[in-house]
Amino acid sequence: MSAFWIAVIGSSALAFAVKMLGASVPESVLSHPRILRINNFIPIALLTALVAVNTFADKVELVIDNRALGMAAAILLLIAKAPFPVVVLGAALTSALGYRYL
Amino acid sequence: MSVKRDSLSVSITVGAYGSAFGAAAVAADFSVLQACLLSLLLFSGASQFAVVGVIAAGGTPINAIATSTLLGTRNGLYGLRLAPILKLRGFKRIVAAQITIDESTGVALAQNNESDMRKGFWYTGFGVYLFWNLFTLAGALGAQAIGNPSAWGLDAAVPAAFLGLLWPRLSDRKSWVLAGFAIVLALTLTPLVPAGIPIISCTLLAVIIGWRK
Numbered sequence: 206m207s208a209f210w211i212a213v214i215g216s217s218a219l220a221f222a223v224k225m226l227g228a229s230v231p232e233s234v235l236s237h238p239r240i241l242r243i244n245n246f247i248p249i250a251l252l253t254a255l256v257a258v259n260t261f262a263d264k265v266e267l268v269i270d271n272r273a274l275g276m277a278a279a280i281l282l283l284i285a286k287a288p289f290p291v292v293v294l295g296a297a298l299t300s301a302l303g304y305r306y307l
Numbered sequence: 308m309s310v311k312r313d314s315l316s317v318s319i320t321v322g323a324y325g326s327a328f329g330a331a332a333v334a335a336d337f338s339v340l341q342a343c344l345l346s347l348l349l350f351s352g353a354s355q356f357a358v359v360g361v362i363a364a365g366g367t368p369i370n371a372i373a374t375s376t377l378l379g380t381r382n383g384l385y386g387l388r389l390a391p392i393l394k395l396r397g398f399k400r401i402v403a404a405q406i407t408i409d410e411s412t413g414v415a416l417a418q419n420n421e422s423d424m425r426k427g428f429w430y431t432g433f434g435v436y437l438f439w440n441l442f443t444l445a446g447a448l449g450a451q452a453i454g455n456p457s458a459w460g461l462d463a464a465v466p467a468a469f470l471g472l473l474w475p476r477l478s479d480r481k482s483w484v485l486a487g488f489a490i491v492l493a494l495t496l497t498p499l500v501p502a503g504i505p506i507i508s509c510t511l512l513a514v515i516i517g518w519r520k
Contacts, residue, residue: 211368213341216358216375217348223379224404227386228395236387243517244380248353249482250513251378252473253489254506255360259466262497262505264365275463279470288320289471293327293464300463 271307275300310423313414314430321352321410322438324468328355329446331465334456335363339447346443350436351408353472354379360465366503374507385412392424406432485516 260276261267278299282292325346332342337359345355354375361371386407392415395403411432418424453459477483489509496505 208362208368209337209341212358212362212371213337213344213348215368215372216354217345219372219376220349220351220354220379220382221405223376223383224386224407225401227383228390228400228404228407230387232387232391236384238520239518241384242520243514244384246482246485246513246517247377247380247510249473249476249485250489250509251357251374251506252353252469252476253486254493254509255357255374255469256466256473257490257493258364258497258506259360259469260463261494262364262502265498265502267494267497271457271460272463272466275460276466276470279463279467283470283474289324289468290327292471293324293467296467296470297460297464299460301458301460304457304460 271300271303274303274307310414310418310426311430313417314427314434317410317414317431318434318438321435322442324352325439325442326446326449327464327468328352328359328439329443329448330450330461331356331446331468332359332443333447333450334461335359335465337362339444339451342447343440343444346440349375349379350405350439351379351382352439353469356465356468356472360469361503361506363465364502364506366506367501370503370507374503377507377510381409382407385409388412389415389428392421393428403428403432406436408432408435410435481516485512488512 256276260272261269275296279292279296282295287295328346329342332345333339345358349355349358357375357378358371361374362368386404389407389412393403411428414431415424415428418427450456450461456462473486477486489512492509492512493505496508
């Protein structure tokens with residue numbers, strides 16, 4: 206089985222397991238304040254790392270290319286309170302222009 | 308009937324992001340079928356983008372699964388919160404679990420009474436599921452049709468989507484500090500360890516920052 210299929214099936218199965226667990230166990234089990242705080246921070250840590258790596262990494266090398274230009278546009282659009290689709294499209298368009306002309 | 312209106316507007320706007328996911332997945336060499344299965348089966352935006360993002364960065368499938376699952380833990384906590392309100396049993400519990408995501412939980416918890424909460428949850432959950440999957444297919448087919456993803460900026464659409472999901476969560480100083488450390492740690496590790504590891508390592512930072520009040 207290819208890496209893609211393993212990733213698709215494995216992540217889907219575990220995502221459902223987590224959702225099902227939440228819908229099935231009594232609330233008191235996992236509602237310790239520390240668990241709630243850490244759970245709140247996990248998406249911030251992982252999403253930030255994903256932004257950084259998907260912008261600046263080319264396999265195991267660090268590079269600055271057209272993607273960085275796209276991200277600069279995304280940041281400006283977010284500061285200007287643009288809606289999500291505009292942010293993604295703006296980043297893509299800027300990156301595409303960079304890819305063509307840099 | 309404002310619950311219905313809230314649910315519908317959330318469903319369509321959020322569902323439309325599905326096209327960004329479908330396009331990003333195909334740009335990262337997933338097939339159209341695989342992109343659609345992720346939306347049908349995994350059905351949690353950030354986790355789906357994580358699968359695509361980790362594989363696109365050259366990470367192993369195990370790494371993609373681990374990162375995606377950690378991002379999905381919050382859905383489990385939403386379920387804990389909602390289960391007593393939704394009064395779930397049998398098959399209904401399975402369906403409710405699958406559509407327990409940021410949006411269905413958000414609309415449900417924004418209502419004033421339990422009856423509206425249940426409506427908000429089911430309408431939004433089903434609505435986002437429908438539109439998210441339709442738009443995923445559209446985005447995946449679109450990306451497949453256009454060829455070289457870099458020429459269309461799709462390689463920047465993935466980190467931009469992550470940034471769009473991250474931005475509203477950066478609400479206090481601790482979050483910004485955590486984000487700063489995560490950038491430094493992830494980029495420092497990138498040349499040193501196999502792809503994918505730099506991303507998941509940042510979970511440690513969340514544990515350290517969340518440990519004490």
